[in-house]
Amino acid sequence: MPRPKTGDKRAAILRAATETIAEDGVGASTASIAKAAAVAEGSLFRYFPDKDKLLNELYVELKLDVRHAMIAGFPVAGSLRKRVQHIWNAYVTWGMESPAKRKAMVQLAVSERITGQSRQEGQGGFEDATGAMQQLITQGKLSGLPLSFASDLLLAMAETTMTSMATNPAKAERYRTTGFEAFWSAAAKK
Amino acid sequence: MPRPKTGDKRAAILRAATETIAEDGVGASTASIAKAAAVAEGSLFRYFPDKDKLLNELYVELKLDVRHAMIAGFPVAGSLRKRVQHIWNAYVTWGMESPAKRKAMVQLAVSERITGQSRQEGQGGFEDATGAMQQLITQGKLSGLPLSFASDLLLAMAETTMTSMATNPAKAERYRTTGFEAFWSAAAKK
Amino acid sequence: MPRPKTGDKRAAILRAATETIAEDGVGASTASIAKAAAVAEGSLFRYFPDKDKLLNELYVELKLDVRHAMIAGFPVAGSLRKRVQHIWNAYVTWGMESPAKRKAMVQLAVSERITGQSRQEGQGGFEDATGAMQQLITQGKLSGLPLSFASDLLLAMAETTMTSMATNPAKAERYRTTGFEAFWSAAAKK
Amino acid sequence: MPRPKTGDKRAAILRAATETIAEDGVGASTASIAKAAAVAEGSLFRYFPDKDKLLNELYVELKLDVRHAMIAGFPVAGSLRKRVQHIWNAYVTWGMESPAKRKAMVQLAVSERITGQSRQEGQGGFEDATGAMQQLITQGKLSGLPLSFASDLLLAMAETTMTSMATNPAKAERYRTTGFEAFWSAAAKK
DNA sequence: GATGAATGAGGCTTCATTCAT
DNA sequence: GATGAATGAAGCCTCATTCAT
Numbered sequence A, B, C, D: 001m002p003r004p005k006t007g008d009k010r011a012a013i014l015r016a017a018t019e020t021i022a023e024d025g026v027g028a029s030t031a032s033i034a035k036a037a038a039v040a041e042g043s044l045f046r047y048f049p050d051k052d053k054l055l056n057e058l059y060v061e062l063k064l065d066v067r068h069a070m071i072a073g074f075p076v077a078g079s080l081r082k083r084v085q086h087i088w089n090a091y092v093t094w095g096m097e098s099p100a101k102r103k104a105m106v107q108l109a110v111s112e113r114i115t116g117q118s119r120q121e122g123q124g125g126f127e128d129a130t131g132a133m134q135q136l137i138t139q140g141k142l143s144g145l146p147l148s149f150a151s152d153l154l155l156a157m158a159e160t161t162m163t164s165m166a167t168n169p170a171k172a173e174r175y176r177t178t179g180f181e182a183f184w185s186a187a188a189k190k
Numbered sequence E: 001g002a003t004g005a006a007t008g009a010g011g012c013t014t015c016a017t018t019c020a021t
Numbered sequence F: 001g002a003t004g005a006a007t008g009a010a011g012c013c014t015c016a017t018t019c020a021t
Helices: A007-024 A030-036 A041-047 A051-071 A080-097 A099-109 A116-123 A127-139 A147-167 A169-187 B005-024 B030-036 B051-071 B080-097 B099-109 B116-123 B127-139 B147-167 B169-187 C007-024 C030-036 C041-047 C051-071 C080-097 C099-109 C116-123 C127-139 C147-167 C169-187 D005-024 D030-036 D051-071 D080-097 D099-109 D116-123 D127-139 D147-167 D169-187
Strands: none
Touching: A007 A030, A007 A041, A007 A051, A007 A099, A030 A041, A030 A051, A051 A080, A051 A099, A051 A116, A051 A127, A080 A099, A080 A127, A080 A147, A080 A169, A099 A147, A127 A147, A147 A169, A147 B147, A147 B169, A169 B147, A169 B169, B005 B030, B005 B051, B005 B099, B030 B051, B051 B080, B051 B099, B051 B116, B051 B127, B080 B099, B080 B127, B080 B147, B080 B169, B099 B147, B127 B147, B147 B169, C007 C030, C007 C041, C007 C051, C007 C099, C030 C041, C030 C051, C051 C080, C051 C099, C051 C116, C051 C127, C080 C099, C080 C127, C080 C147, C080 C169, C099 C147, C127 C147, C147 C169, C147 D147, C147 D169, C169 D147, C169 D169, D005 D030, D005 D051, D005 D099, D030 D051, D051 D080, D051 D099, D051 D116, D051 D127, D080 D099, D080 D127, D080 D147, D080 D169, D099 D147, D127 D147, D147 D169
């Protein structure tokens, strides 16, 4: 058996790509990514057939990562507010603890190189959260709007919130709370 | 006194850049932009010293364009709600009528090539609108948060709204209204 | 008016490609071709969109070149033998005077990168010669065989002849004559 | 006494190389050859020190293969015509039954990577055939020309014949016969 | 011995920018 | 001023070869 293809190396490339793309955008060169991963440029192409595939897999991976962050401690039996707040907090925490992941995600999300297929794959997966958002729509002010509207709105508002949190870390906690209240007011009944 | 020919060509390049960047992202080549502008490749560099300068000037220009759209018919003496709603409507209308401008703006806004200086320049300018947003913050739920939070929030929510409008044009009007109500609920007092 | 795209440069690239391919085969790098043409590598791609196009255009060009060599002094009203001999002589002379062109042609002819379209284009053009070959078939030993058989046979036999001529230049003239007689015996009546 | 496993693998690589080179030319990657041979990429280099050696050994091997095909049933005591016709038929049959071998041979024959040494080795070996060709030259129209001229000519004419046979299989037999008659007319006395 | 992961040199191509006309 | 041909650095990707397992 030859040297086995270590999952480690693939992960290292993905991690390096995250950081490099966060910094330089989707235009970051494969060379710079490989270097950041401490891997030869040729090696990168053993794990990803081409740059587009790398970009798309990273996108899906990051979406998966967010979802993981939301699953831990999800209050399945809690009130709607509790559940939505968990989603909000989990997302904001994830974003603040992994600024590179968050920035890379933003870059990838607006890139023409991410396929519809990948965006599809990025959506599904965490049914408890989806269910909560669905319920929020049905019972709230956004009644009649598509599910994606609510989730996109949460993402957008959380993004705005995080920008302020990053600018003024001292008031971060305050922003996180106010941001959620704003979202809740925007979406919940009454 | 006709505008000098020079101005026309510069404008043509900016217009072409808007469309090309909307389609291909910030990575669009200067050659493709020049071609879309029906201008020689080299001519582009007579109006913009380099690509970065073009990108930054386009960004500022687009921001200016949005502001222009907001000025027309601004209800200076109207209620706070009226004034904020005018901002919302003007922005959404601008975005829906100029999808290329909107898409280009999104691409530029997340690009690492847009300098802080340009972002600065892009902010200021329309005092009536700024005043309304300021008042909204002071008197509303977002009290204590920076001005930029409110405006960024409006932009983000409008962006989400426009995505839904574009996806389902039949319900566009409904989305625009619901979107505003959501924003108003999020930001206004009580 | 900017520097006009000189036909000279295109020709220089084609000439350089001929020599480089003659020496290194179709695998010759675009860099080596550009260098041989005393042109920047990027310039090569202003004249040919990609390497395949360069290869194919060179192929057609060389075929055209052969045909030109055959046209000069073609004895339109001569006997069949005279006309076929002219073709033979013109081809062999061309090959011996332009060894690089001949070698490059051989390389291109067997390459998978030359399209059927190019091979098509390479065929037609010199009707007097085609007519003579057609007549040779109809009236000779190869009656019933396709036209291409006769021309391919001539090419193949001439190629063999030239190899011997090159190996032993002292007897070149003798080889050329004997080669033709062999071809004539192979194809002509009786 | 079974052939050592080693020999099998070596043969598999050569067989795979034949097919791959027939299809993709000499530029076929060692990886693709290894894959076609169902062998690990690295294993190829246990049997051939480098790609050039593989190419050269394959060339010699294929030449040997042709010769084998000619030996079977060679009419040692037959007339000159019988013997030459056997050579012709054996070669054409070999080429038509093993199109990949034939195509690979063509590619290798024109490649700059095949050394003079290999070409040398490829020549000799089947004395009965060489003798017949020698006699054909001495007694025929090609008198005074080198031995290689006659054999190259046969090869070239057979190649042309096979091209036509492949294009129009229905008339294959007719082409094979006519081709031989053409060759015989070209080379034999009177 | 066999394997295939790892490598980096080198290949093709794009592109921002310069400059002769 | 305008043009677009020319350039070469840099980008993406392939590939022969090595070597740890």
